[in-house]
Amino acid sequence: MLRKITTKLLLVLSLSLFSINFASAQEGHEAHPENHEATAHEEEKFxxxxxIMHHIADSHEWEFAHGLTLPLPVILYTKQYGLEVFSSKRFAEGNGVYNGYINNHxxxxxxxxxxxxxxxVHVWDLSITKNVASMLLSAVILIVLMSTVAKSFAKNRGKAPKGIQSFIEPIIFFIRDEVVIPNVGPKYEKYLPYLLTLFFFILVNNLLGLIPGGANLTGNITITLFLAVITFIITHINANKHYWLHLVKPExxxxxxxxxxxxxxxxxxxxxPMSLTIRLFANITAGHIIILSLLGLIFIFKSFAVGGVVTLFxxxxxxxxxxxxxxQAFIxxxxxxxxxxxxxxxHHEADHGH
Known part of the structure; x- marks a missing residue:
């Protein structure tokens, strides 16, 4: 755990130092009169x-850093032209236009x-965007991680956990014993797989979003709304008569x-479900905006002093x-x-004054 935190902090530090060096290079560029006009133009463009919006919003390509971009599949369907598949690199090469289509923001x-x-012509966009690619990546991570833990658990049954099992197993038991059982009750086993999946899915994507160049999946309101809707459906499909009677005629x-x-x-x-949706979306997005805003100060002030303070913050x-x-995964x-x-x-104890 400590090593993971240290690695993450070093990544942010590296990104910040890269930003400082870039700002310094821009200042050195200003020292040459022949480049003054180009520099002024760059200042105007920033x-x-x-x-910030470019980094937190979804896109048809995955930009890890300036100049390091992974093209993603663009999958389009129209009634008139059928299914068309091509690389998002085509849009980049054609200034946003390719094969009769335009990528407008x-x-x-x-x-x-x-x-x-x-x-x-109505275009159905079924593309593998940055958020979709990140979601698939997190699914692969979870499948590999949990399969490894399950195999380790079966192998070490009755023994002390080893390796990654020793880290994941206490979290699973904590969610089961301190969150699910006290709140769901005796029938918790039916809902435990979903709730554990929900926790680890949100957690993994929250952590992936903190890596420089990572996607802002849990900061996408469509994703958080979908997770909330699943909880809403499970809740009301399994609701008993006491729940519905409480809605129709409270005692x-x-x-x-x-x-x-x-x-x-x-x-x-x-x-x-709206509270679930907005809470996760707002907290994750706000955190990303704050960090990106701090890094943006380096490009605005172009100062080593500001860069050092910004790095610490x-x-x-x-x-x-x-x-x-x-x-947020826990909540x-x-x-x-x-x-x-x-x-x-x-029984609703609250209806009886308990």
Whole structure:
């Protein structure tokens, strides 16, 4: 664990030092009068907001660092032209245009013969984007990791855990004993596989997002919404009659107040997945924006002093984000367990004043 944290901090430090060196090179470039106009042009082009959005948003190519980009498959389907597959490198070579398509801020449209957008052609974008590639990578990591732990557990049954098992097994037991069992109750075994998968999926993607050049998967509201919807569906498919009766006719509520309570209860039902969605999305995205904003200060001020201070703050923020990565995975799993537990418990103690 300590070695992983140290490695991550060194990566951030390397990125910061690279940024400082780049800024210094820009300052040295200013010393030559013949390059003054080009330098001024570069200063004009730098936009910290655009830089931040470029790094946290999804894209059709995976840029690990400036000049180091991995092209990804672009998969498009239209009713008129059928299925078309090509590399995102084609868009880069054609300034965003290739084979009658234009990539306009990561939204792909079909062009008409006049060069304008063809509104009659609806493009279904099924591409392997940066977030999709990161999600597939995290799935492979989880499959390999958990398969290794399972084999190690079977091999060392009744013995002290070894290797990666000694790190993962306590986390699994902690989530089971301290999160799932107390909140879901005696029927926890049915939901444990989902909740453990949920925790480790969020955790792994949170950590991958902290690596320089990593994708902001859990900072994508579509992903967090999908995870919340799965919890919502599992909760209400397995909900018992006590849960539904509580929504329709809460105990102790006068009949005249029932219409108002229906509105409150229905709003509460849909606010739960929304709270899961926004909490994870906002916390992960905010952390990335803060770190990128700090690094952007190096390019704005172009000073060794500022670079040194920014490096220290970035290291501190990255350590905080490392904690947040675990905390947000824990909170999402905890709340999901509570929502499922409240829907399947046999008696609502709160209705009886306990």
């Amino acid at each position: 936009d910290i907001g655009q830089m 990561e939204h792909i449209h079909r062009l008409n013969p006049q060069g304008g957008l063809d509104e009659e 102790g509520v006068p009949v005249a107040m029932l219409p108002l309570m229906w509105v409150v209860e229905i709003a509460g039902v849909f606010m739960k 970035t290291l501190f923020m990255n350590a905080i984000e490392l904690l947040v990565a675990f905390l 999402f799993t905890l709340l999901s367990s509570m929502y499922i537990g409240s829907a399947i418990e046999e």
